[in-house]
Amino acid sequence: MSAAGPMLQIRELHKSFGRTEILKGLDLDVDRGAVVCILGPSGSGKSTLLRCVNRLETVDAGWISVDGELVGYRRRGNRLYELPDKEVARARANVGMVFQHLHLFPHMTALDNVTLGPTLVHKESKPVAEDHARELLGRVGLADRASAFPNELSGGQQQRIAIARALAMRPSLILFDEPTSALDPELVGEVLEAMRNLANSGMTMVVVTHEVAFAREVADTVAFMDGGVIVEAGPPRQVLEHPQHRRTGEFLSKVL
Numbered sequence: 078m079s080a081a082g083p084m085l086q087i088r089e090l091h092k093s094f095g096r097t098e099i100l101k102g103l104d105l106d107v108d109r110g111a112v113v114c115i116l117g118p119s120g121s122g123k124s125t126l127l128r129c130v131n132r133l134e135t136v137d138a139g140w141i142s143v144d145g146e147l148v149g150y151r152r153r154g155n156r157l158y159e160l161p162d163k164e165v166a167r168a169r170a171n172v173g174m175v176f177q178h179l180h181l182f183p184h185m186t187a188l189d190n191v192t193l194g195p196t197l198v199h200k201e202s203k204p205v206a207e208d209h210a211r212e213l214l215g216r217v218g219l220a221d222r223a224s225a226f227p228n229e230l231s232g233g234q235q236q237r238i239a240i241a242r243a244l245a246m247r248p249s250l251i252l253f254d255e256p257t258s259a260l261d262p263e264l265v266g267e268v269l270e271a272m273r274n275l276a277n278s279g280m281t282m283v284v285v286t287h288e289v290a291f292a293r294e295v296a297d298t299v300a301f302m303d304g305g306v307i308v309e310a311g312p313p314r315q316v317l318e319h320p321q322h323r324r325t326g327e328f329l330s331k332v333l
Contacts, residue, residue, distance in 0.1 A: 082145065084109040084250055084281045085130065089139035092125055099125045101305035102139070107250075107298075112282045114292035114313075117302035118328060123285040124177075126302070127252045130283070131172050132165050143172055144249045170198050173243030173251040177258050179235045181227045181242075187214065188223040191242045198246065206245070213241040217271045233264030237271050244275075251275070253284040289332060293317055301325040 085107035092100040099122045107113050117123050128134040130141055132149050140157065141148040149165055150157040181190050191210035195201040201209075214220050217237040227235055236256055243251055253272065257265040269291050276282055276295050286292060292299050293313045300310035301322065309322040317333075320326045 083107055084111070084144055085283065086142045087126075087130070087139070088141075090126070090129065090136055090141065091138040092122075092129055092134060092136055099305055100129070100136075103302075103306050105300065105307055105310075107281060107283060110279045110281055111297040112276045112284065112295055113298045113300060113310075114284045114286055114296040115300045115302055115307075116286070116289070116292065116328070116332075121302045122305045123302055124254050127174065127254050127283065127285060130250075131174050131252060132169050133174075146171075148172075166198075170194075170246050171249050173246055173248035175236070175239050175243050175251065175253045175256045177255045179227070179232070179239060179259070181235055181238060183227050186224050186226055187219065187230070187238045187241075190227075190238055191245045194242065194246050210241065210245055213244050214238075216244075216274065217241050218267070231264055232260045233267045236260065236264075236268045240268075240271055240275070244280075250281045250283070253282065253286070255285050255287065257286070257288060287332065289317065289329075301328065303328070 083106040085105065087103060087105040090100050090103040103126065115123050125134060129136050130148065135149065140150065149160055151160055188207060188210055191213060192203065192206040195206040195209065196203060211220065211223060214223055217240055219234060219237055222230060222234065230238065257268050260268065269288065273295055296313050298310055299313045299316040300307045301316060303324045309316060309320060309325045316325065317329065320329060
């Protein structure tokens with residue numbers, strides 16, 4: 078595994094909860110600077126996959142690497158050894174995540190929500206963290222709301238704050254877990270626009286989404302996931318307009 082290879086590599090990934098196997102030997106590569114959009118029915122394992130990449134869930138078998146580094150493990154010879162929690166937390170800072178449901182701290186301003194991670198994890202000074210945070214708030218179109226509290230912001234604005242917060246950690250990869258599904262329809266566009274701008278900046282992104290039009294426009298690769306594996310992946314036009322797998326075609330016929 079070389080840092081010159083794909084930003085994200087996943088091989089033979091397995092994950093079960095009790096007796097229910099969710100991920101069943103999943104493989105995926107994501108090139109540096111690429112946007113991969115993952116589509117699929119509920120229960121196909123999409124969110125579990127992202128949580129494994131960010132080490133919010135441990136894996137049962139297989140491995141994941143981000144930027145050439147194994148996630149959660151160190152390899153010695155042919156064996157993998159689990160890392161201590163402190164090392165896992167340090168590595169997790171390299172992967173940003175934006176969740177479906179908002180997780181902003183309600184008692185903190187937008188600026189403080191964005192600066193918290195860099196000051197705690199990266200030990201940045203407050204002035205440096207705040208300068209970077211204000212730059213990021215500007216990138217997501219919220220430079221004028223730095224002093225606002227979450228309850229003073231719309232759902233779309235809060236989700237854009239969450240994107241800025243993920244970027245504040247200077248990650249190599251950002252994961253999005255259906256970031257617009259909890260928003261009112263009129264607020265979806267502003268979040269997708271922030272994500273579109275982020276993709277255009279060259280950030281490596283893996284996006285679990287039901288926004289097919291966004292996937293068609295922004296993704297370098299669309300992957301269709303079903304039954305715990307990726308059954309089909311390729312350029313958006315190929316997968317969305319000429320699916321090769323029966324399940325992909327069935328799913329798209331219902332959502333398009």
